[in-house]
Amino acid sequence: MAKYSNPFRALKNRDYFLFWLPQSISLIGTRIDTTLRGWVAVNLFEENKAAGFIGLIALLKGLPTVILSPACGVIIDWFGPKNVLLLTQIVDALNATLMAYLVYRNILNAVQLLVLSVVMGISQAFYLPSRNSFVGSIVPRNLLSNALALHAMIFNLARMIGPSIAGFVVEYKGLEFGFVVNALTFLPLIVSLMFIRVQKPVQQHVRRDFFADLKAGIRYVASSRVLLITFLSSTIYAVFGMPYSMLMQAFAKGAVRTGLTGYGLIMGSMGLGALVGAMLAGSLEADTVVKFKEEHFILWIGLSTLVSFLYPPAAYVMSFVNGAAQTIFFNTANTRTQYLSPSHMRGRTMSIYALINTGGSPVGTFLFGLLANAIGIRNTYGVLAFAMIAYFLTRKTVKSLQLDLESLSHVR
Missing domain, CATH: 1.20.1250.20 (MFS general substrate transporter like domains)
Known part of the structure; x- marks a missing residue:
């Protein structure tokens, strides 16, 4: 017979709770941002060209992760996952703020959107491995799988409600306000990371034969x-x-x-x-x-x-x-x-x-x-x-x- 445990048991860990709660808010903001950037692309181009540009944005956001993944792991080992994760959140908040400004001034063009997408892709390349490594550094091994499951839950909740929030925000406040909302959602996590204790010491970088x-x-x-x-x-x-x-x-x-x-x-x-x-x-x-x-x-x-x-x-x-x-x-x-x-x-x-x-x-x-x-x-x-x-x-x-x-x- 299958054994069932409290599905929220990892939240009893102080440091994980301090990460999980603001991360939930940040993920909603990220889904708002993804929705709005795609919608900006749709409206920048004629209907028969919009899909290709959306695909190009996705490509530019994804390629840095493919190219930089090995280097990202080394840097995370050198400086610690918490510090790298904190930096990615600051970069993403600035990215969203700049998007809000460009949309508000009505001066955003295709080149600017692509450049900001590349910057977001580079940040994402560091964010994904640093986040996973960080979670492993703040929870004991017996809670790790539950902590990852809880993160998957909030990711899907954000995926569910983020686009809907984006639609209503834009309808009543405008596109630029949606990007402002995204920028603000990074702040709770940035502040919270400063108060989280990393229990496991960062290991010194060891030379190995990578290839x-x-x-x-x-x-x-x-x-x-x-x-x-x-x-x-x-x-x-x-x-x-x-x-x-x-x-x-x-x-x-x-x-x-x-x-x-x-x-x-x-x-x-x-x-x-x-x-x-x-x-x-x-x-x-x-x-x-x-x-x-x-x-x-x-x-x-x-x-x-x-x-x-x-x-x-x-x-x-x-x-x-x-x-x-x-x-x-x-x-x-x-x-x-x-x-x-x-x-x-x-x-x-x-x-x-x-x-x-x-x-x-x-x-x-x-x-x-x-x-x-x-x-x-x-x-x-x-x-x-x-x-x-x-x-x-x-x-x-x-x-x-x-x-x-x-x-x-x-x-x-």
Whole structure:
């Protein structure tokens, strides 16, 4: 029988609570910012060019993480995750403040938006690993998984309500006020970080053979058929599944024929689905999750995209299905990767997994944004849908791509 514990037990840790609460506010601000930047891009260009520019923004925000990840880890070890995390929050707050000023003065142009997106991407490259490392430094090992689950919960809540808040703020106060709100949401976390005690000392940087360790990680992944196929599914998900939400500003305006408020409702529906998916996946034991056939969730992502393509107003409902399927897929692939990785190899296997998701999503969004410029955003969603459905059918028919997941019960 599964053993259940208090799902909020990590919040009893003083330092984690001081991080979690203001981080919740900051994540909502980040979702507001993401919504508004995409909407600014939509209104800077003609309808047939907006999707391509949104894709370019996503690419510029994602590439720094891919390029800088190894260097980021070294810098975090040198200066400590708390200090690096604090710096990223200050940079992001200044970025949002500058966006508010440029929009308020009505002088924002495409080049400025791209430059600010690159700056945000560089900050994000440091933010993601420093945040994960920081959480590990302030909670004991027995609370780490619960702390990460609580962070996933607030991320999905922010994903659910952030776009809706953005829509209402812009409707009643204007675009520039939305960016001001985002800038202000960083302040509680910046202040709170100054009062958090880092319990674990920062380790001194040790010289190691980076390339030898990297090759060992690649060899380990290449030797595991289950990991290879799981990573293949993750690539399909990142390239074909993620653009559903990343290009939704253009789809909402060009296919659904709605405004920012309608877009916020669509993304709110997706966030609610993601939250439900996270709760369902989180209620199950890891032994069960790792044996899910992840291609089934790619099918559901593809089918929800297909229905949205055939009848765009259905996106209000299909986004719920899409969000739930994406979250369960992500949880399945993530859990399986960690489940199959020995402790001495886990960092490298997870870095390869993260590279697929971080690199695949902006590349896919960029390419399909360009395709949308050529054939229209609605038709592009049709291409995405058929690609994911085709992958599912291929997995079902090609024997070499089928997995005996029941054998995973004996891994540990």
